[in-house]
Amino acid sequence: MDGHRDIEALIGLMARLPGLGPRSARRAVLHLMKKRDSQLLPLAQLMSDVGRSVRTCLNCGNLSTGDICNICNSEKRANGQVCVVEDVADLWAMERAQVFSGRYHVLGGTLSPLDDIGPDDLHIPKLRDRIAAEGLREVILALNATVDGQTTAHYVARELAPTGVTVSSLAQGVPVGGELDYLDDGTLRAALSSRKPF
Numbered sequence: 001m002d003g004h005r006d007i008e009a010l011i012g013l014m015a016r017l018p019g020l021g022p023r024s025a026r027r028a029v030l031h032l033m034k035k036r037d038s039q040l041l042p043l044a045q046l047m048s049d050v051g052r053s054v055r056t057c058l059n060c061g062n063l064s065t066g067d068i069c070n071i072c073n074s075e076k077r078a079n080g081q082v083c084v085v086e087d088v089a090d091l092w093a094m095e096r097a098q099v100f101s102g103r104y105h106v107l108g109g110t111l112s113p114l115d116d117i118g119p120d121d122l123h124i125p126k127l128r129d130r131i132a133a134e135g136l137r138e139v140i141l142a143l144n145a146t147v148d149g150q151t152t153a154h155y156v157a158r159e160l161a162p163t164g165v166t167v168s169s170l171a172q173g174v175p176v177g178g179e180l181d182y183l184d185d186g187t188l189r190a191a192l193s194s195r196k197p198f
Contacts, residue, residue, distance in 0.1 A: 007033070059130070061106030061123060063088055071095075077103045080137035082130065083192075084156065086110055086144060090180040094142065097185035099192045105130065105139075110148040111155055122152070124159055131163045140195055141169040144180060168195040 007029060014025035032040040056062070057069035064070070071077050081102030085091050091104045107122045130136060139160060143149040157167045170191040180188065 060091075060104050061088070061108060062091055062104060071103055077101065078134065080135060081140060082127075082134070082136050082138075083140045083142050084127065085142050085180065086149065086152075090142065090144070093181045093183065094188060094192075097188040099185070099189040100140075102140075103134070107143075107152065107156075110143065110146070110152040112148045119155065119159075124156060127156070128160065128163065131160070131165050136165055138166045138168060140192070141167065142180060142192070143169075166197070168197055170195055 011022070011025045011029050014020055014028055015022045017025070020028065032043065053065050054063050055065070055067070057064045057072055058067050059072040060069060062069040062071060066073075079102045081100075082105050083091075083094060083100050083102060084105045084107060085094065086107055086109060088106055091106060094100050094104070105123065105127050107124070107127075109117050109122060111117060111119065111122070127139070131139070139156075141153045141156060143153045143156075153169055160167055183191075
């Protein structure tokens with residue numbers, strides 16, 4: 001079978017996606033092959049378009065079609081607050097819940113000695129620069145309630161202390177070990193509105 005090697009390569013790539021293993025990837029690829037014109041080809045074209053046009057916002061780390069994302073470009077969002085999240089999925093979770101009206105800062109992960117991620121691998125200096133440049137009054141640490149997330153939160157708070165900015169963190173509703181992307185909107189709203197000084 002001529003295309004068999006390419007199909008197996010596609011299954012292998014899809015199996016690397018979060019939530020998909022080899023069996024799920026195989027089912028997805030077979031489904032797409034059956035719906036070649038209505039799903040496979042449009043999906044391939046859209047993935048190619050997104051791969052070429054979407055980039056990382058130079059200011060906050062969100063994904064955008066321009067150098068600066070719509071949130072950073074919006075004057076309405078310039079309210080003196082920035083919400084610090086681990087990754088873009090967490091930013092999107094906050095936006096989906098419509099609980100925050102300021103701007104964001106994506107750290108790009110958490111401190112994790114086991115994964116060889118140290119302070120230099122995170123976007124902390126850029127956050128420090130934004131405090132003065134944007135006149136920020138409050139930095140809200142919306143990091144996951146995991147050991148790495150809380151270690152990172154303490155480190156960021158310590159790094160920002162000399163700036164004099166108020167540093168707060170999410171409060172009730174975020175379970176220990178919980179990740180923002182999996183929380184419902186009501187929980188996120190309660191956690192943000194009940195935030196406490198860090």
